[in-house]
Amino acid sequence: MKKTIPLFVVIFGGLIFVAYAFSPHKFLQDDFYNKFYVPWSYAAAPFAALLGIISLSMMHTSKIKRRAPKWQFSYFFFAGFIVTALAGLIGGMQKGGLLMWMFENMQMPMSATMFSLLAFYMASAAYKAFRARSMEATVLLVAAIVVMLAQVPLGVKISKHLPSISQWILDVPNLASKRGIGLGVGLGSVATSLKILLGIERSYLGGGD
Amino acid sequence: MSFELMSNLVGAFFTLCIFSFLYKDNPFYQMSEQLLVGISLGYGLVFTYERIFVPFLWQPIVLKHNFILIFPAILGTLYLFRFSRKLGWLSRYPIAFSMMSIGMGVPLGIHASILVQMRQGMVPLETVNLFLIFLGTIAVLLYFFFSKAHSGSYGKFVNVGKWYMMIGFGASFGLTVMARISLLIGRIQFLVNDVFGLLK
Numbered sequence: 001m002k003k004t005i006p007l008f009v010v011i012f013g014g015l016i017f018v019a020y021a022f023s024p025h026k027f028l029q030d031d032f033y034n035k036f037y038v039p040w041s042y043a044a045a046p047f048a049a050l051l052g053i054i055s056l057s058m059m060h061t062s063k064i065k066r067r068a069p070k071w072q073f074s075y076f077f078f079a080g081f082i083v084t085a086l087a088g089l090i091g092g093m094q095k096g097g098l099l100m101w102m103f104e105n106m107q108m109p110m111s112a113t114m115f116s117l118l119a120f121y122m123a124s125a126a127y128k129a130f131r132a133r134s135m136e137a138t139v140l141l142v143a144a145i146v147v148m149l150a151q152v153p154l155g156v157k158i159s160k161h162l163p164s165i166s167q168w169i170l171d172v173p174n175l176a177s178k179r180g181i182g183l184g185v186g187l188g189s190v191a192t193s194l195k196i197l198l199g200i201e202r203s204y205l206g207g208g209d
Numbered sequence: 210m211s212f213e214l215m216s217n218l219v220g221a222f223f224t225l226c227i228f229s230f231l232y233k234d235n236p237f238y239q240m241s242e243q244l245l246v247g248i249s250l251g252y253g254l255v256f257t258y259e260r261i262f263v264p265f266l267w268q269p270i271v272l273k274h275n276f277i278l279i280f281p282a283i284l285g286t287l288y289l290f291r292f293s294r295k296l297g298w299l300s301r302y303p304i305a306f307s308m309m310s311i312g313m314g315v316p317l318g319i320h321a322s323i324l325v326q327m328r329q330g331m332v333p334l335e336t337v338n339l340f341l342i343f344l345g346t347i348a349v350l351l352y353f354f355f356s357k358a359h360s361g362s363y364g365k366f367v368n369v370g371k372w373y374m375m376i377g378f379g380a381s382f383g384l385t386v387m388a389r390i391s392l393l394i395g396r397i398q399f400l401v402n403d404v405f406g407l408l409k
Binding site: 002003005006007009010014015018020021040044045047049050051053054055070073074076078079080081082083084085087092093099102103104106107108109110111112113114115116118119120122123126136139140141142143144145146147148151152168169170171172173174175176177178179180181182184185189190193194196197204205206 | 216217219220221223224226227228230231236239240241242243244245246247248249250251252253254255256257258259261262265266269278280281282284285286287288289291292297298300301302303304305306307308309310311312313314315316317318319321322323326327329330338341342343344345346347348349350352353370371372373374375376377378379380381382383384385386387389390392393395396399
């Protein structure tokens with residue numbers, strides 16, 4: 001009841017999905033997938049989102065209760081969450097409303113700046129890699145510098161061949177390495193899917209009885 | 210003060226709060242970080258409610274009387290038992306329902322990640338570049354094959370795969386840095402043109 005039925009659902013449902021991927025039969029394509037699985041998945045999905053929201057809120061509540069390091073900042077989390085949620089649920093998502101104003105003037109600038117900060121950290125990581133003075137690190141950095149310079153006008157001023165060298169790097173060695181890695185990842189994901197389908201891999205069911 | 214300028218000043222304040230982390234960790238950065246998580250979560254909640262809950266659950270049940278959807282709604286609520294020590298096992302049912310689609314991943318994964326890539330890799334080696342791509346793909350694949358020791362002439366060939374990967378990682382690194390730099394330029398342009406430009 002606790003583990004066997006969910007396992008049976010995954011194995012039986014998974015085998016139907018294997019048949020769905022191969023067969024164009026109306027029962028599988030329309031009745032099973034379009035009329036059963038898709039609407040049921042959409043109907044159950046909001047509760048999964050709710051689980052995440054409750055989990056994060058509980059984490060911050062416990063942080064405040066325990067007076068954990070930097071607990072005061074958890075109030076900003078709640079302030080941001082409550083104000084945004086109320087603005088959206090009461091005022092709607094249309095442009096000109098409070099929710100979109102917060103999205104455009106708070107969320108977007110902050111997330112864009114957060115990602116732009118990574119430029120500095122990547123530069124620092126590149127410097128550290130270069131200090132390793134290994135041949136591999138040098139090849140990596142030379143490829144990176146060629147690709148970077150080819151994207152800006154300065155690169156063309158240095159050498160008019162730089163854009164074509166960069167394109168060759170992207171089209172030949174980069175493609176070969178990505179294809180090799182991609183094939184390995186594909187084989188690995190298919191093997192993991194098969195293990196789940198055959199009931200060998202059960203970690204997604206969690207611990208306990 | 211115009212509404213546009215006030216909005217831009219709010220954006221500029223939070224931009225500078227995040228940039229302040231470049232100096233060192235500080236309360237302004239901590240505040241913005243938590244605010245960002247909160248606002249993103251609030252936006253996610255509203256988005257889920259408006260775009261998923263209302264059109265796919267509320268309206269079909271209340272307006273179209275499609276009462277069968279009460280069952281997946283009950284199934285979804287079982288997720289919340291994750292927090293219960295005694296009834297936590299009930300949350301396995303909705304997880305199992307979503308895991309069913311893994312069956313589709315086997316044939317589609319074989320097709321998209323393996324067969325298509327192999328077909329693209331096994332073309333007539335008419336040019337030097339096609340030969341280099343073929344050689345690199347084989348060398349990279351063998352680099353991750355650990356059933357045979359990487360020694361002798363085999364080890365030297367496998368090592369070629371490492372060099373291919375270094376060039377590939379370098380190219381990815383370069384493209385990622387440029388993407389981040391363009392975001393940085395965007396933020397600086399916002400500060401210089403949209404904020405200080407309006408303040409003048």
